[in-house]
Amino acid sequence: MSFASSKRLKLSTFKLNALLGMAQAISGEMRTEDLMERFRIILNDDLEIDxxxxxxxxxKWELLLSTNCCDGLESQINVEEDLLPFTDISFVSTxxxxxxxxxxxxxxxxxNNAPLAFILIADTKDLAKGVSATIKHLNFxxxxxxxxxxxxxxxxxxxxTLEQEAMKKELELASKMQNLLIPNQDNLPQTPEVQIHSYYHPHSEVGGDFFDVITLDKGEIGFCIADVSGKGMAAAILMSNFQANLRxxxxxxxxxxxxxxxxxLRVMETAKGERFITIFIGRYNPTRKSLEYIxxxxxxxxxxxxxxxxISFLKNGCVGLGMIDEIPVMNVGSLRVTSPSKLISYTDGLVEFxxxxxxxxxxxxxxxxIGNGQSIKENIENIVQIRLEQEESKQIEIFDDISMLGFEFK
Known part of the structure; x- marks a missing residue:
């Protein structure tokens, strides 16, 4: 075999091995930077395309690799104007x-007729030895x-895909966490003096609503309904911390x-001003027939x-939690519940659509x-039915979570 033939065979073998090596890297765990470095080494060192x-x-258009180029190349070549006109391999020296x-x-x-990358190459070395390396190795x-x-x-x-899977797992975990926080209807305290009914429907996999009912000493009942700003794991963690602190x-x-x-203060420490919680919190004393709230x-x-x-709306209170370090003004509302009455607290998904x-x-x-002789359970079920029928008939579009916590005071 002649020297020229041997050299061509050696070069062909090198190119074949290089292509195989790159093809194998497709299924490997190499970073983009590693692939670019391999590309540079093959062109610069092995093929002398410098x-x-x-x-x-x-x-957007990004410059992933630049070797032996002028400074500020990205600002001097406008891909949209300078390169998009090229749809085939072309000379650019003119x-x-x-x-x-x-x-x-x-x-x-x-x-699919869409340009996704442009590779610019040049051999700046002395061409006295023959054909330029860019021409010689162009197909390769x-x-x-x-x-x-x-x-x-x-x-x-x-x-x-990994990010999507991680996000999916995060949402699943947040959803499970939230389901643990929202009390089941069967777990709500019921007494001869107070009947309680609830409804919860997240608009997405993980909602931002929360409610809880706590049995206190001396027969008192504490309760809270809340709406956490934002969704996802961060909101679920904030909600979890809030429930733990509330209890x-x-x-x-x-x-x-x-x-x-x-x-x-606890919300400020946890959320660090990035999220807030609106709440309606109350305490009912069945002995004194008194309801106080904020x-x-x-x-x-x-x-x-x-x-x-x-019918009245319970508005006395203050700004939402986590908005400012110290709440400047806080008004406590109070009611004497001396006759059979009902209360429905809710989140904005019910009334904003x-x-x-x-x-x-x-x-x-x-x-x-609410203004009839039906039980609080029937009232809430009727409200839900009306909203569902309105949404199914395309009269309205619900875009947020819906939660209700209702009380019937005997």
Missing amino acids: RIAFFKFEN SENRTLQEFDIVIPVIQ VQTLSIIIFVAIENLRLFHK ALFTHDITLTGLVEKLN NAGHNPPVFFDSETGQ AQDNKVVLDHSVIEDC
């Missing part, structure tokens, strides 16, 4: 862009470039103002007195259902 620029599109003139050839990578570089691009895309999709702090002896102040930026619950037929391309705030469904 100038390379590798542009790839992912949301381009109007002076920076582009420093390269010999552009290799576009196109898929094109094939290698496509393999590199596929490898990078596979890595991107692989990591995207630890809410005792017969503590005042509602003292309780809300402490809860606000509305911290929450939707005002609806109270119905069956003796007078009067989309209708005719506008967001509507409407409490009428609660007022219409």
